[in-house]
Amino acid sequence: MRALHIITGLGVGGAEQQLRLLLRHLPVECDVVTLTNPGAVADGLAADGVRVTHLGMHGNRDLTALPRLVRTIRAGGYDLVHTHLYRACVYGRLAARMAGVRAVVATEHSLGDTQMEGRRLTSGVRALYLASERLGSATVAVSAAVADRLKRWGVPAPRIEVVPNGIDLDGFRFDPERREGTRRRLGLPEDAFVVGGIGRLTPGKRFDVLVQALTRLPEDYWLLLVGGGPEEHVLRRTAQEAGVAGRVLFTGERPYVADGSPGPDLPSLTSAMDLFASPSADEAFGLAAVEALASGLPVLYAACPAIEDLPPSAATGARRVRGGPEAYARAIAEVRGAVPRPRTVPEAAHRYSITRNAARLMDVYAAAVSGPGTHVTEPVSLPLPSPPSAPSSHSSLSYHGASSS
Numbered sequence: 369m370r371a372l373h374i375i376t377g378l379g380v381g382g383a384e385q386q387l388r389l390l391l392r393h394l395p396v397e398c399d400v401v402t403l404t405n406p407g408a409v410a411d412g413l414a415a416d417g418v419r420v421t422h423l424g425m426h427g428n429r430d431l432t433a434l435p436r437l438v439r440t441i442r443a444g445g446y447d448l449v450h451t452h453l454y455r456a457c458v459y460g461r462l463a464a465r466m467a468g469v470r471a472v473v474a475t476e477h478s479l480g481d482t483q484m485e486g487r488r489l490t491s492g493v494r495a496l497y498l499a500s501e502r503l504g505s506a507t508v509a510v511s512a513a514v515a516d517r518l519k520r521w522g523v524p525a526p527r528i529e530v531v532p533n534g535i536d537l538d539g540f541r542f543d544p545e546r547r548e549g550t551r552r553r554l555g556l557p558e559d560a561f562v563v564g565g566i567g568r569l570t571p572g573k574r575f576d577v578l579v580q581a582l583t584r585l586p587e588d589y590w591l592l593l594v595g596g597g598p599e600e601h602v603l604r605r606t607a608q609e610a611g612v613a614g615r616v617l618f619t620g621e622r623p624y625v626a627d628g629s630p631g632p633d634l635p636s637l638t639s640a641m642d643l644f645a646s647p648s649a650d651e652a653f654g655l656a657a658v659e660a661l662a663s664g665l666p667v668l669y670a671a672c673p674a675i676e677d678l679p680p681s682a683a684t685g686a687r688r689v690r691g692g693p694e695a696y697a698r699a700i701a702e703v704r705g706a707v708p709r710p711r712t713v714p715e716a717a718h719r720y721s722i723t724r725n726a727a728r729l730m731d732v733y734a735a736a737v738s739g740p741g742t743h744v745t746e747p748v749s750l751p752l753p754s755p756p757s758a759p760s761s762h763s764s765l766s767y768h769g770a771s772s773s
Contacts, residue, residue, distance in 0.1 A: 369396050369397070369447045369448060369733065369737065370396070370397045370398075370399075370444065370445060370446045370447050370448075371394075371396050371397070371398045371399075371446060371447065371448045371449070371450055371733070372398070372399050372400070372401060372440075372441060372444055372446040372448075372449050372450070373387060373391070373398055373399070373400045373401070373449075373450045373451075373452065374400075374401045374402075374403070374437070374449060374450070374451045374452070374456045374459075374460035374463075375387060375400065375401070375402055375403070375451070375452040375453055375456050376402070376403050376404060376405075376452070376453035376454065376455045376456045377402055377403065377404045377405035377406075377407065377453075378400075378402045378405060378406050378407050378408075378409040378410035378413070378420070379405050379407035379408065379409065379621070380407065380408050380409060380596070380621035380622070380623060381409075381568065381621075382477070382478075382533075382567070382655050382656070383452055383453055383475075383477040383478065384407075384409040385409055385623070385624045386477070386533050386534070386655065387400070387409070387413075387452055388409055388412050388413055388416065388624070389534065389535075389536060389624065389722055390534065390722065390726060390729070391413065391416065391418055392416060392722075393534075393722050393723055393726040394726050394729070394730070395730070396730075396733070398418060399418065399419045399420075399421070399444060399446075400413055400418055400419070400420045400421070401420075401421045401422075401423055401437065401440060402420060402421070402422055402423065403423050403425040403433065403437075403455060403456055403459065404422075404423075404424075404425050406420065406422040408621070408623060409623075410422070412623065421440060423436055423437060423440070424436075428455060433459065434459055434462065434463055434466075437459060437460065437463040438463045438466045438467045441463055441464055441467035441469060442467045442468070446469060447469075447471060447737055448469070448471040448472070448473065448733055448736060448737055449461075449463075449464040449469050449471070449472045449473070450472075450473045450474070450475070450733075451464075451472070451473070451474045451475070451504075452474070452475050452477060453477060453478070453485060454484060454485055454493070454497065457474045457476075457497070457500060457501075458496055458497070458500045460472075460474075461474065461500045461501070461503040461504050462500060462503060464503075465503045470505065470739075471505050471733070471736040471737045471739065472503065472504040472505050472736070473504065473505060473506050473507075473508060473732055473733065473736050474501070474504050474506075474507050474508065475507075475508040475510065475531075476507055476508065476509050476510065476514055476518060476652070477510055477533075477652060477653075478652045479509075479514050479517050479518065479652050480517075480572075480650035480651065480652055481517065481650055482650060483572060483650060494521060497521070498521060498522055498523070501523055501527075504527075505527075505735075505736040505739055506527055506528070506529050506732055506735070506736055507523060507527055507528050507529070508528075508529050508530075508531045508729070508732060509528055509529070509530050509531075510530075510531070510532055510533050510652055510653040511530065511532060511652060511653045511654075511673035511674060511677060512530055512673065512677050513652070513673035513676070513677070514530075514652050514653070514673070515528050515530050529732050531725055531728045531729050531732060532653065532674065532719075532720055532725055533653050533655045533658070533674070533720065533725070534720055534721060534722030534723075534724070534725035534726065535655070535658055535659050535662050535717065535720050535721065535722060536624070536722055537662055537713060537717060537718065537721055537722075539624070539635050540635045540638060540659050540662035540663045540717075541662065541663070541664075541713065542639055542663050542664045542711040543635075543639050544639075546635070546636050546639045546640075547639040547640050549636075550632045550636045550637060550639060550640040551640045553632060554592070554617060554619075554632075554640065556590060556617075556640070557588070557590075559588055560588055560589075560590045561588055561589050561590065561642050561643070561704050562590045562591075562592050562640060562641045562642045562643070563578060563581075563582075563589065563590065563591050563592070563641070563642070563643050563644075563645055563700055564591075564592045564593075564594065564637070564638065564640075564641035564642075564643065564644045564645070564660070564665070565578050565591065565592070565593045565594070565595075565644075565645055565646065565647075566593075566594040566595060566634070566637075566638075566644070566646075566656035566659075566660075567594075567595050567646070567648070567656055568595055568596070568597040569593070569595050569596060569597030569598070569599040569600045569603060570597050570598060570599050571599055572648060572649075572650060573599075573646075573647070573648045574647040574648055574649065574670070575593055575599070575603055575647070576602070576603060576606050577647040577692055577693050577696055578591055578593075578645055578647060578693075578696060579591065579603060579606050579607050579610060579612065579616060580606070580610060580692070580693035581693040581694075581696040581697040581700060582607075582610070582612045582615060582616065582697075583610045583611065583612055583693070584693060584694065584697035585697055585700065585701060587615070589615065589700070589704075590615045590616070590617065591612075591615060591616045591617070592617045592619065592637065592640065592641060593616065593617065593618050593619070594619045594621075594622055594634065594637050595619075595620070595621060595622075596620050596621040600618060603616075603618075604616075604618070619631060619632075619637060622634045622637060634659070635659075635663070638659060638660055638663040638665065639663060641660070641663075641665055642665070642704070643665060643666050643667075643668065643700060643703050643704070644656070644657060644660030644665045644666070644667045644668070645667075645668045645669070645689075645696060645700065646667070646668070646669040646670065646671075646672065647669075647670050647689075647696060648669075648670060648671060649670045649671050650671060651671045651672055651673060652673065653672075653673055653674050654669065654671070654672030654673060654674040654675060655674070657669050657672045657674065657675060657686070658674050658675075658716065658717060658720050661675075661683060661685060661686065661713070661714055661716055661717045662713055662717035663711065664685075664709075664710070664711025664712050664713060665685070665711070666685045666686070666687075666703050666709070667683070667685060667686040667687070668686075668687055668688075668689045668696065668699050668700065668703070669686065669687075669688060669689065670688070670689060670690065672686070672688075674716075674720065675716060676688075678715075678716050678719065681715070682714065682715040682716040682719065683714050683715070683716035684714060685709065685714055686716070687699065
């Protein structure tokens, strides 16, 4: 089987790095097309031996990208097309059908109740998503919560498959030597209790709650924020005004694996933490929380379908926290004051092993390729959408997708 993965961009983000990890474990010959931004993950994929094509899309309304994508699919002779993130799903499903490929799978990585990929949902976004979804074979939801949201949108239940995100258990396993070296490199005091937050620095992640929580905690509590995004300058200013800037570290976007770039990789940073906190109230899966569990960390979260979908005994180190800075400060102090726990991997992390989830995805691929709609020999001609004359909240093509951790 030959498969083509189409993704909106390949900067450092949860969906992008999930794709790279997945391709390392799929027993399928895969190529990748990125519509925009061939960033650090594109370099990582190329280092892994994956062929990456940058389509050079200039914007969400660059309809000239569609025929280029159709030609790329036809030239590759692919048996299946798999799309990731909103813009790639809209253009990729249509291009696959125009190229004559009927096995089309899409993964919905970041659909929340009120936002998709960190941005507000509109009626136009929903309408175009549903129109393009009908051109595919199956839509993969990364959690039961996302599957329920898709059903409420109107996606037929038989077309939805739940295949959770996967994690590299060995890669995130706690390493005391890596912890010591990373903390020394970051300049953390030996006795610092480090609260970690991982994800895009956007308002929806609510990392300001952790900054404000730090003001209610003693001087030996530190905050380590891993990720980049438009909210970084706001968070830095918030920390400065709150008088805790000296105890808040920003690492920027970090890769999942050591790739020669300066600074530690993500598993090294989780090893350096003492606790992971996610105040985000709207998550599609909660990948960073599961990776923290794989590193043996206690986890505080506001919303995490990956944990909530499991029995409580599967993630005994995880606790849901409702409220703002005061509630998080209190919960953080309680974790530190509790009897220390060994940094072992709980059952929840094992359930999301990448090898297990890649096997589940292969079942989806097999069904898509052998499905009744895959045996059409002539490509169909579908009309191209007309570009909107002006930006509008009802124009789906004006949506700017961005990945979410």
